[in-house]
Amino acid sequence: MEMQGVHKSDVVAPVTPLATGQVAAAVLYAASFAMWLYAEYAARQKRIAVAHRHVGGDDDEEQQAGSPLLKESSGPKSGKEVAAVQPSLVRVLRLDREALTACRPTLRAAVEFGTIMLWLYLADRTTVFPTSLKSYSRDLLGFLFLVLTVVAGVTSLRPARTPLLLNRSQTEEWKGWMQVLFLLYHYFEAREVYNAIRVFIAGYVWMTGYNNFSYYYRTKDFNIARFCAMMWRLNFLVAAVCIVMRNSYMLYYICPMHTLFTVMVYALLGIGAKYNDHRWGVFLKFAISFVVVFVCWDIKAIFYALWGFPPLRWLMVYTDPRHPSADPLHEWYFRSSLDRYVWIHGMACAYLHPWAEARLQRLDKLTRSQRLLIRAALASAAAGVMLLWIQHVYLLPKKEYNALHPYTSWIPISAYIVLRNITPNMRVYSMALYGWLGRITLETYIGQFHTWLATGIPDGQPKLLLAFLPSGYPLLNFAATSAVYVFISYRLFHLTDSFRQVLIPDKASGRVLVRNAVSAASAAAVLCAVGALIVYWSPAVQHYWPVALKRDVGTRFETRL
Template sequence: MQVGALLAFGLFLGLYGYAEWLEHQRSKRGYKGLHNSEDDVEQPNGKVPNGKVPNGTAAAPQSPTNGGMAAAAAQQHFSYLGCSFARCLLLDEQALLDTRLNLRAAVEFGTIMLWYYLADRTKTFPRGTKEYSRDVLAFIFATLTLVAAWTSMKKSRAVVLLNRQQTEEWKGWMQVLFLLYHYFNAREIYNAIRVFIAGYVWMTGFGNFSYYYKSKDFCLGRFMAMMWRLNFLVAVTCVVLQNSYMLYYICPMHTLFTIMVYAALGIGSRYNNTHTGILVKIGACFVVVFVCWDLKPVFYAIWGPLTFFMGYSDPRKPTNDLLHEWHFRSSLDRYVWIHGMICAYIHPWCEAALHKVDAMALRTRLAVRTVIVTVTTAVFAVWYQTVYVLPKLEYNQLHPYTSWIPISCWAVIRNLTPGLRGYSLGLFGWLGCITLETYIGQFHTWLLTDIPDGQPKLLLHFLPAAYPLLNFGLASAVYVYVSYRLFLLTNVLRQAVVPAKAGAELVRNVVVIAASTGSLVAAGALLLRLRLLAQ
């Protein structure tokens, strides 16, 4: 499949090069005044998704090269052949011009995949080893927090409980600590990292429940857009670097729990309008999780046929139980997404209660908030003293049933006053938007796995090992930039491939992409076969 991916990159590169040449020719004709010709009058029907190109600048409308009537005829002629990609493969000039920016995004995406391969699987750059320094880790995080507070403090658009800006900030600072934990191999904060990962899964339940419950929008197009967001980058990365899906375990976890929230509210959606209906569905989620995870034979019976897809074995520590990793990872957070759904359901009542507290007289308000802080702190202290301080293995046994406690405590304290609810740190919020890209990218352009399916045991260096902090700074700059570009490019390609609403266009795109992928994989396999025969 690697060869197929390389062929795909070459194909997109060729199509993009031809599209740029066509654009250059059109610009040159316009410069020479050929737009005076009736056939060359600029048409307004060239489109770019959202009027934006990947770097965020406004895109000018594209015009047909062969006149409006010819373009219309071409559109009609090619309509039954499928999407614009099929027309591009047939070298239709208008289609190439219309999709030039999407082709550019595909080429840039492919170039970043080549960078992943170059950095991780070749010896082009030196490797470093992890060294834990509590002081350095704490200093980096504290400095970043101070910079964020000093330069990016901003008022939220809506002063509501757990607003979007606040949850993005939450994801951002957790991701920073999660990444530093990996970079410095900071084993002493393992239990905290487990709570952070539970926080991500909690937000999966909270965010998806909030959307589906309020909007009642169970459109397949929106659901497929979410699946694209969660899995496109990881799928391509797995193909290019020959890794298993489970190496990036957070992606299948979020995918599964997103599907479960969608199913919980989408099945029998008419019952979502009653409290009884929602409570029954939440109870059913608990039962399903208990049966499918707590009863281990059931888990293996369900996932056994999918071992080829969900199985994983670290080549440095091989195991015969290929589903162990998936069972272990998903079991740790199997209940917390349901708690996120519950919090989303009671969100209006909690927000109303906070507004009542805000409206109280000063002394009463201070007294009530003092009680809330005292109770919350006491609950957190009990959890910390009885659960958090346990050794890793013992903690993991209790984590699935207790991770909701620190998450709830944080949500209460973070939203106690209008000031706390109304402001967020923009830098952490920005990082929170690219958590998926930074999670996947850390394996191949910050840390290094070095081999297929290997864990990221090494560090990417650009300078000699005698300069660890300079290497950290350079690698981090490249890593964050690449992750941000992947975030933008994934969105651009999603807009090109996944329509807003499900229908014939979505089916058509899936068929064309599946056929193209199959053809490229077959061509790659044929080339490898011919190479073996030649030897």
């Protein structure tokens, strides 16, 4: 195994006081825990009282005690039903006993979410758990991915309903196996596959353009509630982690990238939506998107002028504390510019999807010899283009490759799509295990920083590995931390959706969304005020315990010098 280089600054960090947001989050967690315990107690007392009166049964009582704010399997609600739900949220904030009792599932979800946030903080920013140094083994990385792929293929290969081109099961599988390699790249710091990781990230951005265009173009549904739900999905968890861990938004650069390109697709199709029905209208919008991207990214001065505007600059600046930079917008410019065009290619593929699907169906109806000949030609062309791209682009050194990546990342993506969908059986079958992992990619991406890897300091990059076991057991430690990490990511996925159902119900009216936003903002303002007062008046908080990486790792590092 090759031991990756680690500087002493990577394992030693200064004492850092808690921030107002962190204290406010702790207050919210404590309040939620207390309200949940009280709600469970009140509900139990109510059930006992009803049983003594011999009125109704447990089922009826549970139905009354079920949360009107969080119903996991209830169908879409009408506008009146949604409006009727929301006053209960205000009543909860006012500590109304009946409302607290009624929304026990929501309070339980809040306590679980807070507990996970506490775990992330303890695992990454305290000396509760040790850490270990990263080491790279090409053989081990390849072995792990191969074994997982074989297991996924043997145990979870499932057919879709119809052999549609780029069906949902297939794209989720695509995200899943890319995410596994992306995470292993971080865990082992496998620098030699850097260029491949750039292609995978381009694949995620491509799917942002493809999936959003497909939905809006097909359904013509520009409902603000759905858009808000998408923004919640992309940003709620990262916002919470940024507050608890005292990190910058840009540390998790995938989130702002997907948010930006999702907004751009929504605006592109939502503005002048009536022209989406005309071919020339769609082509004009594609041209406009190219021009906007060229002006805002290829002319660097305009990019810096746009994102240098105070509110945007505050959100997008980032400086690695271990490697300070004089340009805090460089990270955002570098990350977003790498994939600035590929989302447009995704939209173009979504627009051409019906045409391509029709051609594939015609191909499937040809004689056997004709099918074999055409498929062989398509596969040979795709493979040939892929080989040329590998030879002339992929094998370039990192800096040279990055210079070409924005203009060439669509090539391997297009070749993969052709090869993956060349026959009906290849289109219809997908590995459900990778599909499951593909659905929680956002949570695994964010969670890896603090419960699989370790950053140790605010805004720090994950330079070390979380360790549950002594240093002599790297594989057992990998298995143990991975199990905890994947489970936490899975729970965060469901909890994020649970809170979304509370604040952004399906088909909610604008009035309901505004009322919930005002309620949430008011509660956040109160929490921030309380947090600020505690920080100001409590010396114990101002001089809190270190958020350094573990002392034992520092000691081991000293012995290596």
